[in-house]
Amino acid sequence: MFGFLRRRTRTRAKTGTEVPASSRTHGTGAAPARVSPELLKQVKLVELKTRGLVNTLFSGEYRSVFKGQGMEFAEVREYLPGDEVRSIDWNVTARMRRPYIKRYIEERELTVMLVLDMSGSEQFGTVRRFKSELVTEFASVIAMSAIRNNDRVGVLCFTDHVEHAVPPRKGRRHVLRIVRDLLAFAPRGTRTDLVPALEYLRRTLHQHTIIFVVSDFMADGFEQPLRALTTRHDVVAVTVNDPGEELLPDVGVARLRDPETGTTVEIDTSAHGVRATYTKLVNTELNTRRRLLRRLGIDEIVLTTSGGVVEPLLKFFRNRETRIGRRI
DSSP states (O other): OHHHHHTOOOOOOSTTOOOOSOSOOOOOSSOOSSOOHHHHHHHHHHHHHHHHHIIIIIHHHHHHHSOOSOEEEEEEEEOOTTSOGGGBOHHHHHHHTSOEEEEEEEOOOOEEEEEEEOSGGGSOOSSSSOHHHHHHHHHHHHHHHHHHTTOEEEEEEESSSEEEEEEEEOSHHHHHHHHHHHHHOOOSOOSOOHHHHHHHHHHHOOSOOEEEEEEOOOOSSOHHHHHHHHTTSEEEEEEEEOGGGTOOOOOSEEEEEOTTTOOEEEEETTOHHHHHHHHHHHHHHHHHHHHHHHHTTOEEEEEETTSOSHHHHHHHHHHHHHHHHHHO
């Protein structure tokens, strides 16, 4: 029974009554060919909201944290007070008989990949929204930040297999296409397996990429492919939680259904031992995940359905910027 509870079943019910895990239906795993006016309206609302966040909060932070992959020679110009002495071009200086320096510019163009968990466990929320809605908002903010800095951005949606992939490209129209796909997306699968998605990225990404893996990470066996991905790319783990997953409430005998497997079980939630064991299992799972990410050197952004994306993102940007400043 507790092996089942370790996966933190998302559906809770009153005595003898089973509640569906989500009102959302599963479909073909792709955006519809014809886009409804309602969907276009949703896309516009998401664009307006995320563009405002990017313009007011994240424009400088994103650029300062995610650097280009090298420096490109721009010009030679006359030395000015305050210029770095190590930049002096001694050959030109000798020829012109006054100091000149070489100026370089950052090769800014980056590639960002959003890897989004769309399994059954994401169709859950007890506070303000479903976890999948929070995933979409986060992905939209990062995508808008990327195109504002003329970077390429792509998306990969997965369950226990790769369901939908959009190659990295630039431009507003491309990002609006990504937002539209995410709002309309209905996955075929319900289970979670990160391995196929991570292996797909390892095979298809041939240049350094910033990869945001957005999931609740309720899966096994993904440490080795995740480690392999970090050797070539900048991987950031974005964990998505809901307060309702942390504590098992005292509602008497309840029938619970796992939205990923469909398995059901009845337990007496009024039993103190049951609730205490559940809490212990949840804490063990969280601590194990955090140790794994620390061991692999992967930064973690923690999102919760009771909050938004602003504070977690700002905290991530500032922590990483501080760390970069210490290394300089």
